[in-house]
Amino acid sequence: MLNEDTICAISTPIGEGGIGIVRISGNDAIPIAARIFFSKKKKDLKSVPTHTIHYGIIKDAKTGDEIDEALVTIMRAPNTYTKEDVVEINCHGGVLPLKRLLGLVLKNGARLAEPGEFTKRAFLNGRIDLSQAEAVIDIINSKTEDSLRLAVGQISGILSKRIMAVREELLSIIASLEASIDFVDEDIEFISKSEIGERIKRIIKELECLIDSADEGRIYKEGIATAIIGKPNVGKSSLLNALLKEERAIVTPIPGTTRDVIEEWVNIKGMPLRILDTAGIRHTEDIVEMEGVRRSREALKNADLVLLLIDKSTTLNDEDKKLMGEVKEKRGIVVLNKADLPSKVKEGEIKDFLPNKAIASISALNGDGIDGLRSAISNLILQNKVTSGERPIITNLRHKLAIERARTSLENLQASLKDEMSEEFLAVDLRGALNALGEITGETATEDILEKIFQEFCIGK
Template sequence: MEDTIAAIATAFGEGGIGIIRMSGEKSKDILDQIFTPINKKNLQNQPIVNRRLTYGNVIDPNTNQIIDEVMAVFMKAPYTYTMEDVAEIHCHGSSVSLQKTLALVLRCGARLAEKGEFTKRAFLNGRLDLSQAEAVIDLIKAKTEKSFQLALSQMEGNLSKKIKEIRAELMDLLVQIAVNLDYPDEDIEELTYEKQKESLLLIGDKIDKLIASANTGRMLRDGISVTIIGKPNVGKSSLMNAFLKESRAIVTEIPGTTRDIIEESMSIRGIPIKLTDTAGIHETNDVIEQIGIEKSKQSFNQADLIIFMLDANRPLSKEDMEIAEYIGEKNTIVLLNKTDLDVCISIDEIKKFLPNAIVLFTSMVNETGLDKLESEIEKMVYGGNLVQKESMMITNVRHKELLMQARLSINDALEMTNRMEAMDFIEVDIKRAWELLGEMIGETVSEDIVSEVFSRFCLGK
């Protein structure tokens, strides 16, 4: 890779510091052209020392105009992020300074980096495998401590290590099959169908465990969408405010106060949540309320979890029943709210029309029942296994799909093994599983897939 690439590596907007990053063999030469180090003690120029920040000015070599007062650092290959020569210029965080400095860098011989090209070079140069590279973007986009730790674990290579272990077991099988096929008369250990079946079952079990973690991993990475739904004045906005610990939604005794949906992002026990408070669903002639109710229904259809709130001190109404019918089979937690007053709805009544729903008693006035609600949300994410300490989970849709395809190939190999079919036929499916798992870490992957992965990155990473 002869090109030297450059980009702004910090987020757009004002900040204390903004960073221009370069990678490639011309990085040092470009830095020398535009950066003048300054020793504040004697005002004499000082050389740039490898891997040490140096104070100075960025100066346009054509006009001798000072662009900005900066700190610069040069890092010699291979001990860098990309394993190439890398230079960084730490400017003041003004977009004007950053754009002018970047334009100067490009004029002096660099080209603008493509999305994710720094990490792509780290992958192509062998510093990261493909799954580790994908974890970089997850690390940047992490919304909670748990999602950050999952991405960090993957970037450190824990997932790669597991996939390599499974691939090594598949390769052992392939080698044994090849030896038995090519040298049947030699004095070597025979690979029986029973031994092969045993190995395939163990490998399949390991793949199954990774696939089983995918749903939890996705929710911890991307979060879940939770919509609060119910009639007017049952406590939806109060619940929203209780979760956020601030008065985000207007709360009054007047029904229909919320006429539009209110969306907020938050975290519940380390799980990223997009929480939506909806307009109360009921019959109305008010045009504005009707628009709000339609938006409520749209939010409902997109939600991963419905929180259906009922006024516990009033009998179930026709509107309650209509909302319950609308909910159908969706994941639902029913909150019997206002339990600080007389309760006249039973769990059995709820179960008649929402048999799979979880029913909890709450009081927004006394702030009771919220801990149980948070626990149920946590159970939903972890599949009820709250003691799970597995640091490695599948968080990437691409990885899940490859694992599922590999599992199908293992299943096909097992079926043929049970039927004692020809070993060379079974070999095809085992090799297919080995190749699919290789795509996860980039060892058997096409250039098109690599380009697609890195196109999802931001500039400068």
């Protein structure tokens, strides 16, 4: 075991709940628990079998102070979350009992865990690799069934297996190359340059598939940034509320009501949308509104998907037309709102400006057409995407960048092959690719990388 000290933390959310859990991991976890646990039958936790649960009172042996009644789970190494001895103390879930319990465990020799330290130990002790450790955060942060499914896939090692297979292949090429270098005088060729070329070509193709999957993966993890854009008073905030089915944003008949970007998650057919309600875009002298409009344009620029909202109960004006020009190059849908009122806008007028955009007609006020809009959104997102089975999907930018670096090394290698460089040069590029991929699973990750990854965890995980 790499870690000498025993760590502890409150592992359930702070607040009032039915139960709360303090988790302890390390060599002293069980002796510490034994010192503060008292049962009627005078059980000694140090001698109970592994993976058993025990009822008793948690008490400060020195002062006699009783903290709470508790259920204590004893799990001995190595079949535990961290591969170390782990104790979980379940007590009543209030803030105070949990804090007092934690204080008592600290007083008896444990140290407070850093964020993610339990999972870091699982990685350092070899139970999971780095990409699986990262999937733990993704599972905790999952917003939809699909993002959860991807994270669970990653924790089960779908990605690790693929990366490991590519690394094996690279290693076998390196081994043959190095043998050729060692036996250069004997004129034996262990692997031909053309065979290396072929195998590298296949590997690059595989890496490219993974890189392409990252777009899809990012969408599941970060949500599809969807900006509702339009001139003032067309019903943008009303549409946000209709999609959310709650009165989230302020709606008034006064143009210029929304001043700041409002961001909310909506689940549309299993896909997480990060919807941004924006300030109505128009020319203005008001400093506050000007800043709002600037933020609207920023949201428009960064959006994966744009819903351009137009009030169909009034004739199109220059503000609408200008916005139609601005969204031309973006993926998006033109949404004609206020369909409950007599219509002054014909679809043909929109088609003249935006011939290739889908058009939806809705009433954000009474909800008509909202289901149709949801379908239009999901069709648009699914249009250029293959749905995945067992194929790994990259959901993590760090992984994508590492794979891109591996690809660059292999492309350098292709250039070296073309220039008929010696085996030594080829081996350098191969090692570069090998190391880049090793950062994903953790074989070659530096202390800096580890620190950055585990900082993102919550304490107690």
